[in-house]
Amino acid sequence: MKFQKFMFFITLLIFSFVSGVFAQESVDQIIKKCENAVINEPQNADAYYKLGCAYSDAGRHEDAISALRNAVALKPDFVEAHYKLGLEYKRLFMPVEAVKEFKQVVKLNPDHLKAHYNLGMIYGWAGIAKGAVKHFKEVVRIDPKCESGHFNLGVAYGILRMHKKAIEAYKNAISLKPDDAEAHYGLGYEYNQIGDREAALKEVEVLKKLNKEMAVKLYKIIQNKKKGE
Template sequence: MEKNQLGIQYMQEGKWEDAAKVFMEAIEENPDDAVSYINFGNVLSAVGEIEKALKFYEKAIGLDENAGAAYYSAGNLYYNQENFDEAKNMFEMAMQKGINSADNFFMLGMSLIQLEQGKLALPYLQRGAELNPDDPEILFQYGLSLAQLELIDEAINQLEKCIEIDPRHADAHYNLGVAYGFKENSEMALKHFEEALDIQPDHLLAGYGKKLIENDQND
């Protein structure tokens, strides 16, 4: 088995030291191959060696400026460090270099949301949902983004898809409750607030929403 493939297998098995050893051997054998540097960076990232991982991604980009996976991996590191502006730049570069995966579109959208650029985020979240319609978190964030732009019917559609896949997504139920409340459908709003509380009894916002509706019904 080729060394990079073997290293990826070790990563999938959680054998980080074995993976690192194999990737380092691959780098020594072919020091101009960007892929080995990306893979070694991914091992470093997985074990929390963030700064070292970034250096390996930078090395990969230096060897191959079209190494889209290096930009994507660096973007994830920057996002996790809450450096959302740099994360956005990396995910945009990954897209320009041919990384047209649901995850890259999703993470670019999430970076823009963190930068309070919800309108700009929407098409990337939409594309992520189109490419991976079975990922409840992508559907949830897309639905949430639609709701924040007051596209309520479209938001309900995406949030309903989310709970079809993950019926125990408490935040999706809560936001469905809010959306139905916005449409003055108190029966459906109450149903989803109660679902959220059944899943997560300490969901304070769902509890508050439920109380508001019950107070209105008792008036």
């Protein structure tokens, strides 16, 4: 019995290795095919786009950027090529370049949710809360059921000390995902900021069931505010 289990384990290892080899060959073959396509059709933006996507899948992000830049140079209104290029810049921690591409995307397609979302995240990371608010508002306009869009909008409003708007955004997030501990924490924090201690403490009670550490942290913040009054 032990021998059978051992042989089954060895078979799994061999299968995994062989599958990995074939998968790598497949990626390499796709890249080669795409490279040949741009050689044969150097003015074909779609060919460069597909090559950029293939490079990205292989983890060759600098090569992907080069190919995608060729795609948008040949076809300036190529929305998905601009978006993919923005993602590649983002992966390589090049926020200025990423923002430029995502902005071009929303200029060409104002309802491109993912581009707005990425712009909101980049502005948020950079501490540019007004920019984050602008784009997360667009996210929830395009998709009112995007819970993370409402949550991030609440965070951005909170940074701007627009506490009532932050409360509204967190409530919207919670209506879509009632067990989101971070949204309940944010809501309690914002209630505390406007002096509604009772509502803040209600969020502490909710957090006790969802995340005890967050509940303790929020309660301490509420108590410290009370001492400072």
